[in-house]
Amino acid sequence: MxxxxxxxxxxxxxxxxxxxxxxxxxxxxxxxxxxxxxxxSTGSEPEEYCRWYFNNLVWQDTTWMGIETYKSPCDMWNYQEILVDLKPSLVIEFGTAFGGSAVFWASVMRQIGKPFKVLSVDISHKLLRPAARRDPDVEFVESSSASPEIAERIRQLRSEYPGKVWAILDSDHTKDHVLAEMKLLRPLLSTGDYLVVEDSLLNGHPVASEWGPGPYEAIQAYEEEFPNDYTHDTPREKKFGWSFAPYGFMVRN
Structure with a gap:
């Protein structure tokens, strides 16, 4: 019984x-x-997975349409949702590498269906794949992303493609360089434009604690100088539990 x-x-x-x-x-x-x-939940799962993904170099075996991308798939899914919601006319990418992410932005933007341009900037195009070079909607520029010439080109493209801007910083991951990029964009981004500062997970946030001041510290330094420029899109950042861009999802005020 x-x-x-x-x-x-x-x-x-x-x-x-x-x-x-x-x-x-x-x-x-x-x-x-x-x-x-x-x-x-123990609360530690996202950070542990982030460490696993980063330290096992899975990101180096991540491609888009066969082109190396070096991103987190969670971030890439998040980014396409932002692009669809924002419907920008201009996508700015600092840090081209192989070109996989530039082609990803263009692929998503073509589905949105409005006129657009992707501007992808890198100090060297030695890694840039021929398949990426062939994308008609991407303009690849070989230059320092913090140069005045890049600022001028962004101004021109904003005139040619009026509307919202989505920008992502993923080039030199030192604090000084990222801070210079953010300052270069300051007069070029308008209210409602979106900025992502990638690889702010470095220097112990939570990986590569030996890195030294990097993107995360650049964001902090920028906000000490210009505290009212951006609002952090924390719900978007936290959506998938972890990101290569902690504290780096920002909307221009």
Whole structure:
């Protein structure tokens, strides 16, 4: 009899959970309740996965359309959602490398369907793949991303492609260089434009603690000087639990 009562109690508990799960399927507001019933987070999982992904160099084996991209897939999915919501006319990328991410931006923008241009800048194009060079909607420029010539080209493209701008900084990851890039963009970005400062996970945020001052510290230094320029898009940054750009998702005020 005791065994039968225990079995009945287990069936009742399972039935209750299934009813709640069925309700959750139709009501996304209850996802927190779902996690409480079926999963107990320690709070460290995102940071541990970030460390695993970075330290195992998985990012060096990540491609878009066969072209090396060196990104987090979580970030790339997040970025395409931002692009679709923002519908920019100009995408600015500092740090081209192989060109995979530049082609990714163009691929997403073509699906959005409005006139646009992708400007991708790097100090050297030695790594740039021929397949990326062939994309008709990407302008690759070999230059320091902090040069006055790049600022002037952005001004020209803003005139040719009026509308919102989405910019991502992923070139030299030293504090001074990233800070120079942010200052270069300061008079070029307008209210509502979006800026992502990548690789702010370096220098112990949470990886590569030996790196030295990098993008994260550049953001902090910029905000000490210009505290009212940006609003951090924290919900977007935290959406997938971890990012190569912690504290680096920002909307121009």
């Amino acid at each position: 005791t065994s039968q009562r225990q079995s009945a109690a287990k069936r009742s508990t399972l039935a209750t959970k299934l009813r709640i799960l069925n309700q959750i399927v139709f009501d996304r507001r209850n996802t927190h309740l779902f996690s409480q019933l079926f999963y107990r």
